[in-house]
Amino acid sequence: MSKRTRVGIIGAGYISDWHADAIQATDQAELTAVVDNNLAAAQEFAAQRGITAFGSVQELLSAGVVDAVHVLTPPEYHRAVSEECIAGGLHVLVEKPVALSASDVEAMVSAAEGAGVQFAAGHNFLALPSYQRLKALKESGKLGRVSTAEINWCFPLGPLRSGPYGIWMMCETRNLLLELGPHLYAFMQDLFGEIEILHLQTSKEIALPGGGTRPQGWRILARAGGVDVTLNLALVETYDDRSVVLRGSSAMARLDYAKDSLVVAGVNTSDLVLNPLRDALGQSVGYLREGVVNAARQLTSLNQKSPYGLSFRGICDEVYGALGAARQVDARFSGASAIKVMRAIEDTLALLPKPVVHAKPTGTPNPTALVIGGTGFIGRALTRRLAENGTHVRVLSRGKTGPFDDIADKVETVAVSLRDAEGLEAAMQGITHVYHLAKSEDKTWAAALENDVAVTERIAQAALNAGVKRLIYTGTIASYDLSDPQVTITEATGFGEDMESRNIYARSKAECEARLMKMHHDKGLPVTIARPGIVVGAGGPLQHWGIGRWHGAGAVKIWGDGRNTLPFVLIDDVADGLILMAEHDAALGESFNLIGEPMLSARGYFDAIHQKLGARIKVSSGPLGLLYGADAVKFFLKTKVLRRGGLSKPSLRDWKSRAHYSPFDNSKPKEILGWAPEDQRESFIKAAISDAGLLGF
Structure with missing residues (x-):
């Protein structure tokens, strides 16, 4: 029997799960390690898979626990990471695009040939x-x-x-x-x-x-x-x-x-x-x-064995079958094929017209507001509204650039890790108001505690140390029990004591709120909490999962029968509400549900899309009891058959809450802050649908 190849994954992002599942399903391969510059992300991934985590490629090479790697980093790092691994004697499979140019691919392939290791291109659909x-x-x-x-x-x-x-x-x-x-x-x-x-x-x-x-x-x-x-x-x-x-x-x-x-x-x-x-x-x-x-x-x-999953299994079977048999990998995934593909793409790109270069406005921002999560849907609208009002903004982002080049004289973007307490505090120097809009997408409660709750506490402590005047945190209305149409939700309603039965996102946001309010009472943290409803408008998606489960752009299974009024709110109204929370002293230590005036049910929303955009989206009711039952079966299979831990246990109440059966009373932000959400139906539909660019054209 041929030797099993020990395989490591470099890059613990979204695509890594697909690769890991395929490797673990391949007889001639064994997943042993994961590498990510974000060591916490690598450790979380490793814990779920029972493998070893590393924070750098050099650490992986020194450990000697792999024979091959899958390079899943952002494309601009493919060549450097691949060549480092090849120099270390490892076989490499590189996700597409293999590199940014044909010359880069040629250099990678040449390095592999010189080192006597296998090079494979991740053209998985083949x-x-x-x-x-x-x-x-x-x-x-x-x-x-x-x-x-x-x-x-x-x-x-x-x-x-x-x-x-x-x-x-x-x-x-x-x-x-x-x-x-x-x-x-x-x-x-x-x-x-x-x-x-x-x-x-x-x-x-x-x-x-x-x-x-x-x-x-x-x-x-x-x-x-x-x-x-x-x-x-x-x-x-x-x-x-x-x-x-x-x-x-x-x-x-x-x-x-x-x-x-x-x-x-x-x-x-x-x-x-x-x-x-x-x-x-x-x-x-x-x-x-x-x-x-x-x-x-x-x-x-x-x-x-979904089609996408099968494509990764197929490439792993071929790559590790070839290694086990000491033969060349099939031409579909060879370096020669990758070079030809990249040359053709380069020839196409040579026909692109030269991009128009837009001059950035001159001037250096002098920010007094910090927006964490400023490149997201709400964050972009808030940043722009602040700039319109004359407030200069510092945006925390993973990268060093953001979608604000046209207002670069009023907005600066800085890259600071949310795990870096000193960096966060430094970013808050000279800042009077901090808006924390960031969120994490976690599959387990342990991951949520690390990536969402601990991060929020770290931001709050940095705000205390930096002496900011106000921290505005965005929670979610999903933390409420919205399953009973006879219960009207206000800020005094509370989330209930059994949050363990709620989905991880709702539970995590509720835990963040609880800890922030404790810091407010114990340490004097100047915090205000916002809970936006279903946010719609320009810059938002058509396929909004707060409304239902989408099956492409043309079909949606709405949560419930879709006839109850949903807590929609326009994106510009949310931005205004967040700014008002920073400006009013009466908002200190308070929470506000940013829910627009009652306008549309889910079915009414899709009827309006048909009327205004001419697109009839197929709408079907989602029987929540059946969805809960299916979720319970999946939970059993994942925990008992696939042996995955830390997952949130399904609950019928949680599923019913997705339908937003409970109505909201939005009087508190209107009375205390003077918030005035759009109250005219036609104006709301114009902003939420007609002018929102939902279909992309």
Whole structure:
């Protein structure tokens, strides 16, 4: 039996879970380590997986616990990290985009060849079972001679409309194609060979906060191996069509690589009467077969074999199978293939028009307000409203830039870790008001205590040490029990004593509030708490999960029957409310529910979208009892079968609260702060829907 390869993951972000699951499902691989500059994130990931955490690649190399690594860092670090690992004698699999240029990929591949280690490109969709069937079908000649192909990535890209705008993909127009393009170009190169780029057309430009635009439509004409290929990227709110269509002289094949399904439409020899019937029945049987197979596969694997998950399993099977057999990795994932893909992307990017450079305003900000989480939806609106009012702002962000270039004379962005107590205190020097809008996305209560509650306490202590006049913290109305339509919620309602039965986000926010108020009473922390409702307006997403569970841009299962009035509030009204909390002494030590005037139910909201935007979104009721039951089964399987710990136990009350059955009384912020949320229905709909850019165009 061949030796199992010990594998480490470098980068503990979102994609790391997919890689880890695939590695652990691969017979010839063993997940042993994770590396992240954020050691706490690495340790949390390691604890869930039973592996070792490291804070640097050098520590990993020195420990000698891995034979190979998956490089999952942001793309600008791929080359440096890969070459460091290659120099340390490790095999490397690099997520797409493999690097930022063809010359970088060539250097990485050359380094691997020189060190005698394996290099693999993370073009994961090429590992799908349905894609391998498509390729075999094409090579068998059963499609006839293929003349044209269409490769599509039509899938909404939320950050274009609602951020975050500071992530690598959003920093430059070219990064969009570098991030998404490798999927399409890898298909084209693997199916047809050398690529020649003929034409590029971009469309549906969207304006970004701070200046600049990004295209949401890309149409690329190419030729590869004698086949005319059209590549389409549509990043607006659109029907999910991630497909490869091959048109041959005998048949047409359509691969849906997001669903791992392949359907073929071919000619038949029936007469004119039966021909269309046989054609339609043949395709129907094909779709039925693919759907049944995929449903059965996911059901029996507890959703561990979703199409996306299968793609990572497939690449891991090939990469570690090749290592175990001491052979070259399949050409789909080879360095040579990665070089060709990157060259074709570079040729396409060379056709992009030069970006318009917007001059930044001159002047140096003199901030007196600090916004933590200022690049998020609420944070952006608050920062801009503060600047409009003449208050200069310091924004804490993970990066050194933010979406405020057009007001750079009033807003500065600084990068400070929320785990750095000294850095936080330094960032608060000269600051009178701190707005804490940051939140963490945690799967376990232990992680929430570390990433949300401890962070909030650290910020509060820094504010005390720096002598700020007011700390405004944003909690959430989700912490309330909203399951009873007979109970009207006010700030005096309280959250209840059994928060352990609530979802982790609601429980964590409630715990943060409790600890802040304790610091207010014990240490004199000058804190005010805001709890915004369902926030809508320009810069917010169409697919708002406070309303329901979305299935793409065109269908939503609302929480409950969707007929009760929801606690909507406009984003600009939230920003105004937060500012008023800082200005009024009467707000000290108080909490305020920022809920707009009663306007729309969930169904009324989607009716208004249809009326104003012409888009009829399919709405279905979400039976909360059944959703709770399904959640309880998942909890049992995750804890008893998959042995995952620290998860929040489902509760029916928690599920009912998602429907926001309980109405709100918003009189407190209006009476104490003079807050005046929009009270005219048509004006509300205009701001929340007509002018909100929900569909991206």
